[in-house]
Amino acid sequence: MKKAAIYLSLTLISVVMLYPLLWLIGASFKTNSEIFSTIWFMPESFDFSVYKSAWRTVTPYSMGHYFLNTFMMIVPKTVFAVFSSVLVAYGFARFDFPMKKPLFAALMLSMLMPSIVSVMPLYQLWSKLDLLDTYIPLTLPSLFACEGMFVFILIQFFKSVPKELDEAARIDGCGTLRTLIHILVPCIRPAIVSITVFTFLWTMNDFLTPLIMIQSVQKYPLSLALRLSVDSTGQGYEQRKIIAMSVIGLIPSVAVFAAAQKKFIGGITAGGISG
Numbered sequence: 001m002k003k004a005a006i007y008l009s010l011t012l013i014s015v016v017m018l019y020p021l022l023w024l025i026g027a028s029f030k031t032n033s034e035i036f037s038t039i040w041f042m043p044e045s046f047d048f049s050v051y052k053s054a055w056r057t058v059t060p061y062s063m064g065h066y067f068l069n070t071f072m073m074i075v076p077k078t079v080f081a082v083f084s085s086v087l088v089a090y091g092f093a094r095f096d097f098p099m100k101k102p103l104f105a106a107l108m109l110s111m112l113m114p115s116i117v118s119v120m121p122l123y124q125l126w127s128k129l130d131l132l133d134t135y136i137p138l139t140l141p142s143l144f145a146c147e148g149m150f151v152f153i154l155i156q157f158f159k160s161v162p163k164e165l166d167e168a169a170r171i172d173g174c175g176t177l178r179t180l181i182h183i184l185v186p187c188i189r190p191a192i193v194s195i196t197v198f199t200f201l202w203t204m205n206d207f208l209t210p211l212i213m214i215q216s217v218q219k220y221p222l223s224l225a226l227r228l229s230v231d232s233t234g235q236g237y238e239q240r241k242i243i244a245m246s247v248i249g250l251i252p253s254v255a256v257f258a259a260a261q262k263k264f265i266g267g268i269t270a271g272g273i274s275g
Contacts (some may be wrong), residue, residue: 021250028054028244035239052079054244058229059217063248066225070204073138073221080142080201081150082192088145090156090180094166111148116208123212135211138206142199148193157188193260202255204249 006121019041026041027034028050029123034043050054091097092104126137128216145151169179185192205221226245 024243024250025247028240028247031239032239046125050238050240050244051248054241054248057225057245059225061218062223063222063225063245065218066220067252068220069219070221070223073135073210073240074200074203075213076135076139077142077203080139081145081147081199082195084143085147085150085195086180086185086188086192089151089158090184092151093155093158094163096178107148107151110146119209119212126213132213133219135214135219138203138209147199150198152234153194154188154191157191158184161187191237197256197260201253204253 023039025043026043029043029046044179057066058062059170072257092107122137123132123140126132131137148185165187169183176183206221207227210221210224214224217228226242226249229245230242
């Protein structure tokens with residue numbers, strides 16, 4: 001009886017969590033009157049032509065073009081974030097160096113600072129370097145381990161790996177980098193997957209930074225293209241077209257999370273604070 005109650009509770013929670021997504025998919029087939037008249041997700045009919053219209057967008061470019069722009073940001077940003085965060089976390093977890101504690105404290109304080117605080121100073125910097133309206137301002141900062149949370153998670157994973165493995169690797173002739181790449185990185189793979197998923201999702205959903213740094217519609221990522229489509233349609237537009245664009249835009253994020261779900265959850269749950 002107790003187990004049945006637990007299953008029932010989990011089922012109800014799952015329905016509550018998934019229903020907004022189901023409603024979004026159903027609403028992409030609804031007329032404006034249907035959308036605002038009921039909260040039930042099932043439409044009266046299914047007309048897939050709305051997705052063809054949504055793919056074309058109201059701009060001179062299709063959603064495929066904006067997907068390509070988005071991935072031109074995501075791929076280098078993810079590679080830079082993982083590479084730099086692993087190196088910095090490795091240094092904090094395995095080595096002693098001058099100013100280690102103050103630097104670690106500064107790293108922790110950076111996690112408390114809203115990202116919006118640094119947007120305008122970075123805008124002025126990239127403007128003076130004549131790099132606005134390129135993807136460099138959106139990707140290059142990740143090369144400097146600017147996400148303190150990623151470094152913190154990796155530090156905890158590195159601390160959970162016995163130092164005896166490092167010593168055994170050195171006895172076998174491995175240097176510092178070979179020990180990191182061949183011994184430690186495989187041990188912290190769940191954390192690396194978690195960082196990859198976080199970076200992918202955050203970049204896909206980022207709106208403010210591209211809005212400030214990118215000026216050409218041709219270079220817009222998907223988040224800006226969706227907003228541009230909303231602004232361009234004016235009053236009386238079909239809500240389902242915008243919703244259909246949102247559904248299409250969700251596909252990469254859902255696919256990445258589903259593919260990496262097991263290691264992602266393992267990375268989050270196993271990354272507890274180590275001494």
